[in-house]
Amino acid sequence: MTSDREELRRRSVTWIVALSTIGLVFDGYDLVVYGTLVPLFLRSPGEIGEITPAMAGALGSYALFGVLVGALLAGSVGDIIGRRKVMLAAYAWFSVGMALTALASTTTAFGILRFVTGLGVGALVATTGALVAEFAPPGRRNLLNAITYSGVPLGSLLAALLAILFLGSIGWRGMFLIGAIPLVTLLPLAIVKMPESPAWLAARGRAAEARAVQQRTGVMIDEVGAITGSADVPRERAGFGGLLGRSYLLPTLLLGLLSATGLLLVYALNTWLPELMGRAGFSTNGSLAFLLVLNGGAVLGALGASRIADRFGPKPVVAASFLLGGVAVALLTVSFPLGVLLAFVAVVGLGTSGTQILIYGFVATYYRTNVRGAGVAWCAGFGRLGGIGGPLLGGFLIASGLALDSIFYVLAVLALLGTALTFVVPAARKAGSTVPVPATVSGEPATGAARA
Template identity: 65%
Template structure:
C-alpha cells in the first residue's frame, strides 16, 4: 500500500509530537534521578533540613524513590498492555508531579522517604510505557534511533538538575529544587492530553479494529494488520503471562542486564558529587562532574543508536558497557582536570547512555502483545539495581573504602553487564513458530 505525501506529513507531525512529549516527560525522570544527588550533601551536613542524616541513611533515602519506580513499573506492566499506552502515560505525568510537589514540603527523613517512594511510582509507570509507544509509532529502520532520542530525555533532565543546582540551589534551597519537578502538572500534562494519541498497534492487538482505523487516519500511520508480530489478542497471551510464558529466558537476562546498568547509573548520579568532594573539589566543582556525566549521556546514544539500527542493538549495548568499564577504571588515575572531565564524559556514555540503548533494545525485542510488559519488566526489575546503587555507594563510603576501590567495584559491574548482554538470544521466537528477529 503506497503512502501519500499528505499521509507521510501527518505521520511525521504525529511522531514529532510523540517523541517531543515523551522526551520532556523523561527529562523529569532524569531530573528526579539527579536532584536528590544535588542536595544529599546538604542533608549530610545540616540536620535542620530533615533531621540528622548519615551516609547510610542518605543511601536509604535515595533508594526509596527507586523502590517506587520498581513497584510502579511492574504495576504498569501488569495493566499497561490492557489499559493502553496513552492512559498510563497521562496518569504517570499527573502522579509524579504531585508527589514531587509534596516532597518539597516534608520536614522529616521519614516523610521525605515516603514521598520519594510515591514519586517513584509515577516515574516507574512512565518508564514502563514510553518506549512501547515510541516504538509502535517509529518507522522501521529507525526504531532504535527514535527511542535513543526519546530516552536522551533522562540524561538531559539529569543535566538540567545539575545545572540548576549550580545556579539556583543557594537561592531556592532543596525545597525549590523539588518544586521544579512538579512543573509537568501544569505544562506537559495539558499538552499530552491534547496531542498524545493511543498506539494503533496496541489497539489492533486488542482487537479494537475500528478505533485503530480512526486513530490511524488521524495520525497518518498505516494499519499494522499484516505484521506477524501484531495480531489480535487471541493469537497469544498478553502482559506478563505472555512474557514469561513465551519469552522466559530472554526476559530474565534482560532484567538482570537492566539491573546491572541501573546500579551503575544510580550509584554514580547519587554519589559522584560526594566522591568528588572527598577527592578535593569544592561543591560547585563536584556538581560540574554530574553536568559532564549526563551531558555526554544525552548526546552519545543518539549517535550510537544509528549503529544499533544497522547492526542490531545487542553488540552495540555490549560495546557501550565495555566503554563504561574502561572509563570508570580510568577514574582511578591521577589525571589533569581536563582529562578527568573527558573520562567522566565517557563514563556517562557507558552508563546512562547504555541504559538509553537498553530501553530501545527491549522495546523492539518483543511483539506488541507483550511489549508493554517487556519494557515494564526491564524498567521494574532493573530498578533492583537502581535501589542497590545508592545503598551500595553509601555502604562503600561508610566502610571507609578508598575512592579508587569504589571505582574498581563499579567497573567490575560494567563487565558483568557485558556478559549478560551477550547471553541474550539473538532473536525472539513467536509462539506461532516463526522467527521474528529483534532489533
C-alpha cells in the same frame, strides 16, 4: 496520497517523541535531583533531620523502590487500558508527588513521599518505550527510543545545572517544586496531542478506534507489527503471561538482570559522584559539574550509538557501551589533567546512563506488541532493583572507609558484568507467519482470518 500520509506520520511521530522526551526529562530530574542535595543533607541536619551516609543511601533508594512497584503495575495496567491513559496519569502523579516532597520536614515524611513519587515515575518509564516503539517508523526505532530516553540523563543534567545555579537561592524545597511543573504544562498538552497506539488498539480488538488513530496520525499497523518480523499472534498470551511463556522466559530474565546491572551503575554514580569527587578535592560546584558532564556524555553517546544499533542491531552496541564505560571508570583512578578527566567522565556517562537508554530501545524492539508493554515494564521495574541498590552500594562503600580508587574499581567490574550479560541474551524471536490486520482497520473487506 502517500506523501500526504508520510507528512502526517512525520508530524505525529514528532509530537509523540517530543512529549515523551519532555516527560522523561522531568522523570530524570526527579530521580537525580536528590543526588545533587545529598552533600547538603549530610552537612545540614536542620533541613530534614540528621542524616548519615548510610541513611542518605536508603533515602535515595525509596524513590527507586517506588519506581519498581509503579513500573510493574504499569506493565499490567498499560496492556489492559492502554499506553496513553497510563502516561497521562503518571505525569499528574509524579508532579503532585514532587510538590508534596518540597513540604516534607522530617526524614520519615521525605522517604515516604519519595516512594509515592516513584510510583508515577516508574509507570512513565515503563510505558514510554512501548508507545514510542509502536509509532516509530522501521529503521529508526532504536534512534527514536534513544532520543526519547535521553530525556532521563537530560533531566539529570538539568538537575545538576539548576543546583549549581539556584540551589543557594531557592534551597532544596525550590528544587523539588521545579519537578512539579509538568502538572500545569506537559499534562494539558499531552491530553490534546498524545494519541493511543493503533497497534495496541488493534491487538485489543478495537479496530474502529485503531483505524481512526491511523487516519489522524498516518501510522499503519502493519508497520509497527513488523518490529519483531510479524504482526501479533492472537493465540499467544499477552502481558506478563506472555513473558513467562517458553519463547520469552529466558531472555526476559536476562534482560531484567541486564537492566538491573545498568541501573545499579546509573544510580550509584548519579547519587554519589558529587560526594566522591568532593572527597577527591573538588569544590561543591566542581563536583556537581562532573555530574553534568556524566549525563551530557550519556545523551550524546546514546544518540550516536543508537544510529549504529539501528544498522547492526542493539545487542553488540549495548555490550560495547558497557565495556567502554567499565574501562573509563577504571581510568578515573589515574591522575589526569582536569580536561582529560572530564572526557573520561563523559565516556562513563555513555557506559552507564547512555547504555541504559540503549537497553530500553533493545527491549522495546525485542518483543511482539501484545507483550511489549509488559516487557518494557519488566525491564524498568526489575531493573530498579539495581537502581535501589545503587545508592545503597555507594553509601556502604563510603561508610566502610574504602579507598576512592577501590570504589571506582568495584563499579568498573559491574560494567564488565553488564557486557557479559549482554552477550548471552538470545536473538529476538522471528515468527514465521503474519496475521492479517483487522478488516475495519485496514479498510479492506473482512476475511475469516481477520475476524478470528
